[in-house]
Amino acid sequence: MKLTRLARFLPGWKSAALAVLAAVLLILAFPDFEYWFLAWFALTPLMFAVELEKASVWRSFLTGWIFGTVFFYGTCWWLTYAPIHYAGFPPWLAYSGMLFVAAIAGLFPAIFAGILAVLLRRFGSWGYLAAPFVWVFTEFLRYWLTGNNWNAIGYSQAFAITYYDAFVRFGGIWTVGLHVLAVNGAILFSERTWRGGWAFQRFVFILPGIMLLPPLWTSSAAIWNRPDPLAPRPEAVATVIAIQPNVPMSGLDYTKWGQLRQHQIDMAEAEIKKVPAEDRQLPITVILPESPMNFMYNDDREFQKFVNDFARRNNVSVLFNSAEPDPTNGKYFNSAVMVGPDGREVAEYDKIYLLPFGEAVPAPLEGILPGFVGNFSYGREYDLLPVGEAKAGVMICFESHFGALSRRYVQDGADVLIEMTNDGYLGPTPVLRQHLANAVFRAVETNRPVLRVTNVGVTAYINERGQVLDPLPSYTEGTRVWSVPKSDRSQTFYLKYGDWFAWLSTIITVLLLMWCLKRQPIKSVPGTE
Numbered sequence: 001m002k003l004t005r006l007a008r009f010l011p012g013w014k015s016a017a018l019a020v021l022a023a024v025l026l027i028l029a030f031p032d033f034e035y036w037f038l039a040w041f042a043l044t045p046l047m048f049a050v051e052l053e054k055a056s057v058w059r060s061f062l063t064g065w066i067f068g069t070v071f072f073y074g075t076c077w078w079l080t081y082a083p084i085h086y087a088g089f090p091p092w093l094a095y096s097g098m099l100f101v102a103a104i105a106g107l108f109p110a111i112f113a114g115i116l117a118v119l120l121r122r123f124g125s126w127g128y129l130a131a132p133f134v135w136v137f138t139e140f141l142r143y144w145l146t147g148n149n150w151n152a153i154g155y156s157q158a159f160a161i162t163y164y165d166a167f168v169r170f171g172g173i174w175t176v177g178l179h180v181l182a183v184n185g186a187i188l189f190s191e192r193t194w195r196g197g198w199a200f201q202r203f204v205f206i207l208p209g210i211m212l213l214p215p216l217w218t219s220s221a222a223i224w225n226r227p228d229p230l231a232p233r234p235e236a237v238a239t240v241i242a243i244q245p246n247v248p249m250s251g252l253d254y255t256k257w258g259q260l261r262q263h264q265i266d267m268a269e270a271e272i273k274k275v276p277a278e279d280r281q282l283p284i285t286v287i288l289p290e291s292p293m294n295f296m297y298n299d300d301r302e303f304q305k306f307v308n309d310f311a312r313r314n315n316v317s318v319l320f321n322s323a324e325p326d327p328t329n330g331k332y333f334n335s336a337v338m339v340g341p342d343g344r345e346v347a348e349y350d351k352i353y354l355l356p357f358g359e360a361v362p363a364p365l366e367g368i369l370p371g372f373v374g375n376f377s378y379g380r381e382y383d384l385l386p387v388g389e390a391k392a393g394v395m396i397c398f399e400s401h402f403g404a405l406s407r408r409y410v411q412d413g414a415d416v417l418i419e420m421t422n423d424g425y426l427g428p429t430p431v432l433r434q435h436l437a438n439a440v441f442r443a444v445e446t447n448r449p450v451l452r453v454t455n456v457g458v459t460a461y462i463n464e465r466g467q468v469l470d471p472l473p474s475y476t477e478g479t480r481v482w483s484v485p486k487s488d489r490s491q492t493f494y495l496k497y498g499d500w501f502a503w504l505s506t507i508i509t510v511l512l513l514m515w516c517l518k519r520q521p522i523k524s525v526p527g528t529e
Helices: 002-007 013-028 036-042 044-052 057-085 093-106 107-146 152-165 165-169 175-197 201-224 253-273 299-315 399-402 403-411 431-446 493-497 502-520
Strands: 237-243 284-287 319-325 332-339 345-350 382-386 391-398 415-423 452-456 460-462 478-485
Touching: 013 036, 013 044, 013 057, 013 152, 036 152, 036 175, 036 284, 044 057, 044 107, 044 175, 057 093, 057 107, 057 332, 093 107, 093 299, 093 502, 107 175, 107 502, 152 165, 152 175, 152 403, 152 431, 165 319, 165 391, 165 431, 165 493, 165 502, 201 478, 237 253, 237 382, 237 452, 253 299, 299 319, 299 332, 319 345, 319 382, 319 415, 332 382, 345 382, 382 415, 391 399, 391 478, 399 431, 399 493, 403 415, 403 431, 403 493, 415 431, 431 452, 431 460, 431 493
Parallel strands: 237 284, 284 319, 391 415, 415 452
Antiparallel strands: 237 478, 319 332, 332 345, 382 391, 452 460
16 A cells, blocks of 8 residues: 555656666767767657656656666766775775765756656647757756756767857857757657647648757857858967876875876977977977876975976976965965976966865865865966967866856957866776867867867867867877967857856746746647647
């Protein structure tokens, strides 16, 4: 009897199976699988399951929660790598903890499913046409409540982004999510239209129309943002030498640390010597990645002399990751420091977006829980760094996830974006390509190249259209030499107005819910009540 009562509050097995199927399809759309086209229909089983459970918002919510938990577990399992390999966690404990994390993130697809159930009850199959806006709203909600929107559905399209670059410039990552959900919803809406007995010719026109409408209106509005392929490329104003040192994450004593530090400098000097004499007129900047070697430029006088001498000896600038003191509270910043050819510090950027529970513990829990990597101070200045005559904004690791940061840099005059990162603590896992996908979108949104310099990969030059050029193989040491142009200072629609589309989707979702609370159901497509 109790089991029967409990079953009334749980989704049916068909709905649960459909939710799992949808999650698996969407997992396959992300790295390391990268069958990106699956995302365009992966959510169809989930939305069909919600329709099956629409009589109960709670059961629909649980259906979405099953989907979300499986999806985030299947795409972010690599979070267990560091606790197992470096903190000594038993695998069962790490994977159990990952289930808890996935369940928390899964609450947001659950909210999507619950809202969709309300819309389907009120509007019938017409509710599917609102699904893209609801999905964008719930992803935006996750971004604001958790400070994290990792593996938003739009990121599944990062390595096919040249098909969508115009409307990415128009509305950022959110418009890609809209298009993916629009097609998913259109499939179900059209199937219901067919089953409802509408004429065949209506079906023929409705399906392509719904599928093409979002790309048409965003692309037509954004077409002026697409770079002219015939326009002359700007001349280079600087040369960058990127170092991927492949420094190990553990087993470093002071002797080994010194050898690896010298080896990075040797790699850089070998590339400097290869620069043709006629190109030496361009300023050269050597970029070292975020690293586990924990440089402390201000506090370590020996290291300070080491870097300054290298810069003077080779007449180059050096950009490197360093822990720099915060005089206001005695803590340290996670910083990017630039030393000029004269052997003096010329610029410093202190990381603003710190990794929650990794580099800083959120305020309510600060002092109670330790950070896994450290307890850094939050940076406060959006400093731009000189790269020859160009200006660069620096993103340290996780910061490439935030469109607001790269947008601010470019609004302040950045010609290029530089990402310095170290994903080595997470092993040879899908995180390498998933993290790369973030940088791809930042390049397209801002119409600025991203120079990605990493410890273990993926080091690459990402152009303004999101093409990943000249990548280094992961978990190998190597160097890359790139020319840095000065931008034309063009401003994309996204740069001007930011996350406007996410806010629009939020407003539409709220208005629809208010409508549902006040009005009786309107007539649905015949046969779909």
